[in-house]
Amino acid sequence: MNxxxxxxxxxxxxxxxxxxxxxxxxxxxxxxxxTAVPLVDDNGRYAGTITEGDLLFKMKNTPDLKFSETHRxxxxxxxxxxxxxxxxxxxxxxxxxxxxxxxxxxxxxxxMDVFIGIIRRSDIIEYCYSKMPGxxxxxxxxxx
Numbered sequence: 853m854n855x856x857x858x859x860x861x862x863x864x865x866x867x868x869x870x871x872x873x874x875x876x877x878x879x880x881x882x883x884x885x886x887t888a889v890p891l892v893d894d895n896g897r898y899a900g901t902i903t904e905g906d907l908l909f910k911m912k913n914t915p916d917l918k919f920s921e922t923h924r925x926x927x928x929x930x931x932x933x934x935x936x937x938x939x940x941x942x943x944x945x946x947x948x949x950x951x952x953x954x955x956x957x958x959x960x961x962x963x964m965d966v967f968i969g970i971i972r973r974s975d976i977i978e979y980c981y982s983k984m985p986g987x988x989x990x991x992x993x994x995x996x
Contacts, residue, residue, distance in 0.1 A: 854944065855941065855943045855944070855945065855947070855958075855971055858948075858975045858976070858979065859960055859968070859969045859970075859971060860969050860970050860971065860972060860975075861968065861969040862892075862967055862969045864969070865890065865969055865970050866884050866886065866889055867890050867891065867967070868880065868890075868891055868892075868902060869891065869892060869893060869899075869927070870891055870926060870927050870928035871894075871926055872926070872927050873922060873923050873925055873926055874907055874910065874911075874923075874925045874930060875922040875923040876923075877889065877902055877907060878922065881904060887903060887904045887956065888901050888902065888903040888904070888936070888956055889901065890936075890957075890959050890970065891927060896966045896967060897964075897966055897967065898938050898959050898965060898966075898967040900932045900935075900936065901934070901936035901959065902927055902930060903932075903934060905933060905934075906930050906931065906932055906933055907930060909931070910925070910929075910930045910931070934954075936955050936957075936958075936959060937958075937959075938958065938959035938960060938961045938967075939951065939958055939959075939960055939971075940962070941960055941962055941968060943960075945976070948971055948976050949976060949980065952973045952976040952977070955973065956972070956973050957970040957972050957973060958971045958973075958976075
């Protein structure tokens, strides 16, 4: 099955740019309850994913950095500790399953590396569950 069916389009995805600050990232993650957010550059290309862990390790490894100064640190100065691998829009479900093991979401890009959205791990799990024998009605409660 083609991944486009599961795509949450970029218009519905919270993203940041490498020019946003640590403070902006922390506030946005807190407001939306996310632990990771895709980074999209000024040309719309996928530029990685920033995680809470990335932000914490930046603070840990920068002894003089106080929380009140995080508005001065661009995300481009925060090392990304995990390589959140994107897939192309023509990828198949099997490609997603491998990535979903270690990623909360899978970024989706077009042939020009432009970010077009994400596929959530929960959607991948629901798809796999629905393919299990006798489990075609996921999300519907049985009355038995």
